[in-house]
Amino acid sequence: MASLLPETLFEAGGQGPAPSKDYYRLQITRSQVSFRWWRISLRNDYHLNKPGVTEECCEDFLDDVNLHVQIALVFGSKVLQYVINLCKGKYDYLERLSDPLLLHIVSYLDLEDIARLSQTSHRFQKFCTSDKLWEQIVASTCDTITQDMKALAKDIGWRQLFFTNKLQLQRQIRKRRQKQEDNKEPVEV
Known part of the structure; x- marks a missing residue:
């Protein structure tokens, strides 16, 4: 049944909690979690900040508490729980x-x-x-x-x-x- 799923299971984009203007992108595939960020600032000292990315396999993501906290801060606890369920292989086929x-x-x-x-x-x-x-x-x-x-x-x-x-x-x-x-x-x- 999992073969019926598309490669990308979930995608979301959002802005960090206030007063941050940073932009975040979360993508979940069947095998990987990708968390990207872009620092947005008008200050001169931030102009050297480059976009970043954290990519982990689903098994490693389940143990990464720091990434869980970041996702919960930006996207909320419901999205975090949904991503954890996807990484555990708990798919909602009816919803798809x-x-x-x-x-x-x-x-x-x-x-x-x-x-x-x-x-x-x-x-x-x-x-x-x-x-x-x-x-x-x-x-x-x-x-x-x-x-x-x-x-x-x-x-x-x-x-x-x-x-x-x-x-x-x-x-x-x-x-x-x-x-x-x-x-x-x-x-x-």
């Missing part, structure tokens, strides 16, 4: 699925399961409320999707369209049509 594949899988879930999935991570919350997913759900539950429904979905979103009852939906479509007719200018002959 492509959007089209995830769309195909999630479209088979019940609404309650989609709601639960949306609470597991920021990515899934964003995905479970996306128009792509809800357009597919509407398409699978409705017999036909009219042009009026598509236009209304463009205005209010597919998720809102799905949860709108039929009477309200018909009323909104009528209002939309009336508004379009009112906005048309009379043709002079």
Whole structure:
């Protein structure tokens, strides 16, 4: 299963804690942790500082407490814990699925399961409320999707369209049509 993973597992960039203006870059591959830094200063005595890099294999990184502290200071403790888990070989395969594949899988879930999935991570919350997913759900539950429904979905979103009852939906479509007719200018002959 690990062969399905890309070579680069994680990348992040950030600025050091205030008042520092230093820039940091963290890259995790399947075999290595790379921590780069660039010193940014307007003082003359810092102009000779060159960018630096620390590269370690994952096994060595797990024992390097100093690098752990640096990563936690710049990127936070959650990122540090995530990097440690990656180095231990604990991959979150579900989180790494492509959007089209995830769309195909999630479209088979019940609404309650989609709601639960949306609470597991920021990515899934964003995905479970996306128009792509809800357009597919509407398409699978409705017999036909009219042009009026598509236009209304463009205005209010597919998720809102799905949860709108039929009477309200018909009323909104009528209002939309009336508004379009009112906005048309009379043709002079």
